Amino acid sequence: MKALVLAGGKGTRLRPLTHTSAKQLVPIANKPILYYGLEAIRDAGIRSVGIIVGDTAREVREAVGDGSRFGLEVTYIPQEEPLGLAHCVLIAREFLGDEPFVMYLGDNFLVDGIADLVDAFRGADHDAQILLTKVAEPRFYGVAELGPDGEIVALEEKPVHPRSDLAIVGVYTFSPAIHEAVRAIRPSARGELEITDAIRWLVDHGFRVHSHLVSGYWKDTGRLQDMLECNEIVLQTIEHDVRGTVDGFSEISGRVVIAPGALVENSVIRGPVVLGANTKISGSCIGPYTSIGEGCVLEGAEVEYSIILGESSITGVRGLTNSLIGRNVEVTRSMDSPHVNQLMVGDHSKIQVRA
Template identity: 75%
Template sequence: MKALVLAGGKGTRLRPLTHTSAKQLVPVANKPVLYYGLEAIRDAGITNVGVIVGETAAEVRDAIGDGSAFGMEVTYIPQESPLGLAHCVLIARDFLGDEPFVMYLGDNFLVGGISDLVDAFGAGGHDAQILLTRVAEPQFYGVAELGPSGEIIGLEEKPARPRSDLAIVGVYSFSPAVHDAVRAIEPSARGELEITDAIQWLIRNGYSVQSHMVTGYWRDTGRLQDMLECNRIVLEPIERDVRGTVDAMSEITGRVVIEPGAVVDNSILRGPIIVAADSKIVSSYVGPFTSIGPGCVVQNAEIEYSIVLGGSSVIGVSRIAHSLIGRNVEVSRAAGVSNTHQLMVGDHSRIQVGR
């Protein structure tokens, strides 16, 4: 079995951060989202992986390399523009051949892996198996309608009146029959070849399309709040591991990871948090569910429930929360009224906020 990982797209919901970075490489607990997907694929026993890349191809290639770091062999498949998920299957035909495959959206975050999905697909003899999860607001997702045996009998994209609360997760298993489907469908109103249309074609033509329920945690990481929630989920079970330098004036409470080369001076750290190598925390408070990337500086500042990417500095700011700060960003104090600041800041930015 092969895997097709989608690492193209524009990441418009995470702009301005994704103007300069691939959305799949934004880190959760200091590890790119894409890595979690690749590890899940490897752990399911799949080592031959095709990666769809777009305008951020160079960055994705640098991050994955030849795949050997993940125990897999990677083939890169360029997509000239984001023309839909079914288009990704279409252009990957030569790589996929006549083997069954898993299609995994690289910006999806799934706790618990995909081994159960892969095993069930191999044993079930279906032509497609779609991963589903129950959601509170199905009108914002692709939604599946099931028959009595769990077979999928219909799909709707962001319906005004959903027929179920079962959202389509960005992980699919397909037999080679899907190649006929993606060639048969026409572009949607937004000019893309939709994978939901391809699945509907399979259903209409008598192919077996089965559901598989998510047993773990799932999020599409396309929005700020989803990134922060994924960061919280990963940090929640971490074990205390202090290998950096912590002075006697500092207070470290709870599950805190301080990597080698990091320095904590006269500060309070309350876990769960992670501080990457070569970062400095000076005269500051870092609160729960915060990830500080490599080479950062937090000085005379307060920050919690946030993600700070590598090379950034937060200096003299009284309180930052629920924020995602890009790479090489400078956040400093400006005159103003004390407040809690909520930020999503792109790479190489410089901003000033009130005290």
């Protein structure tokens, strides 16, 4: 069995961060989202993985390499334009051959992994297996409508008026029958080959499509709040591990990970918190559910429930919460007037300030 991992796409909902970075490489607890998916695939007993890459191909290749660090053998498959999930299956035909496979969206997060789901598919006689979960805003997802006996009645991609609250989780398992389906369908109104259309084609032509309701935690990390929620979930599982330097004037409580080379001085750290290598925290208070990447500098800062990527600095800023700070960002307090905010903000940003 093989795996097809999707690591292309534009990541429009996380701009401006994804103008310069792959959305699949945004870190959760200081580890790229994509890594969690690759580890889940490995733990399911799969070794051969094809990764669909787009505009951020170079960055993804540098982060994953040949896959050996994960115990995988990786093949990269370029997609010139993001033309839909079914298009990814279409262009991966040569790599996939006639084997069954898992398709895993690289920005999805399943806390319990996929080993049980893969085993269930291997032991059944299905041509496709989709995972479903109830969501509050189904219009942002592919949505399935089930009949009274659990059979799939309808599938829609990001419907304006959803007919159910059952979102399709971004992990699919397919038999080779899916190749016939993706060749048969036509682009949707969005101009994409939708995987929901291909699955519906399988249903309409008498193929065996099974749906399974996911009971564990799942999240499509396409939006800021999703990222912060996943970060919180993972940080709840960390073990206390202090390898950096903490001076005698600092207070550390709860589960805190401090990587080698990091320095904490005259500060309060309330876990769960992860501090990356060579990061310096001085005269600051770091609250719970915060991940701070490598090489950051925080001086006189207060931060909680946030993700800060590597090589960024925050100086003299208090009350920072529910935030995602990109790489090499500088956040400072204006010294001109206590009632003035001075901002330099990229396209598609979202900023909240005290009036």
